[in-house]
Ligand code: PMP
């Protein structure tokens with residue numbers, strides 16, 4: 001009898017064929033599989049805090065369960081959760097959203113997907129400073145939109161200039177997406193920089209911004225700025241945030257937006273057909289997280305800062321790498337192009353993807369190619385791991401690179 005695994009696969013849709021698998025999740029899967037086969041893998045591929053969710057948040061979930069908050073929620077999220085998020089926006093960002101202008105979703109990823117579905121028509125252009133987070137471009141392609149990348153290099157702290165932004169915008173541009181602090185570069189835009197962007201955006205009617213602020217609290221610069229708080233920008237902005245990163249809640253899958261009501265309603269309509277709303281127990285846990293004073297996570301943030309400093313020092317000891325000093329998030333994005341064209345006698349490295357594979361094969365250390373983030377000269381290293389793991393990983397990276405001449 002033929003086994004099911006030997007059956008010839010069918011044909012997936014053309015739409016799905018147009019998009020790539022998430023490179024971060026693909027690398028995480030590969031390293032998990034290699035570890036399961038008994039290999040001594042060190043993986044710095046996934047952007048996920050290694051801390052456990054704080055107890056007061058877990059307690060809120062336990063209470064939600066005990067109180068049988070286990071039925072379908074309103075599609076856009078429980079009213080008291082949306083009120084708590086509105087308070088958070090006021091407290092931390094100087095933004096006044098009503099609960100009707102907030103939608104709670106299954107992770108910031110779904111929040112971003114909803115907003116893209118809500119606004120982008122086939123053929124619309126979506127501008128993104130590059131390097132950008134992997135899913136932005138793929139989600140835009142899913143709706144038939146066209147990602148337009150503005151390139152920023154390590155020499156400029158991976159930040160784009162207002163002139164670059166102006167040059168990228170034309171009559172087909174519908175949306176701009178960026179994250180600050182940025183995944184993968186850790187760069188943080190200042191209020192002044194955002195004001196310069198805002199004045200360009202406001203010149204064109206019907207142009208919107210997704211401001212992805214999921215790393216808001218993992219920010220060592222002391223500067224936070226939400227573009228929606230700049231005069232004129234509230235009606236143009238979808239402010240995205242979530243609990244995954246700052247509260248070590250990646251598996252709970254809760255993210256949210258604040259946006260003008262017509263956009264919030266559209267996101268809710270979308271979500272009503274896809275998920276019917278976010279998990280009820282996780283919503284109550286997220287309410288506890290956003291209601292807490294952000295200082296509850298300051299210890300975690302300090303740990304991230306000292307890891308950042310450690311990895312910065314260790315990367316500087318490796319010849320040929322060009323790096324910036326990230327001000328937020330938990331990634332380094334070194335330019336590794338110095339190693340292109342070099343060989344260990346067997347493999348010649350042509351690009352960052354080759355180099356990732358080489359490091360995985362030679363030293364069992366997993367990082368993600370910069371290709372997926374819009375820069376083929378770079379690699380992304382997540383430093384959301386203990387100092388011991390980070391030292392081990394940096395030693396392996398150094399040793400792999402030393403084999404190339
Ligand atoms: N935006 C950025 C910039 C991210 O790095 C991530 C990955 N966590 C997300 C959004 C999605 O986060 P979530 O886990 O809430 O879906």
Ligand code: GLU
Nearest residue numbers: 022024025045046047183
């Ligand atoms: N956002 C994280 C990362 O960039 C998690 C993976 C993902 O959601 O793609 O690694």
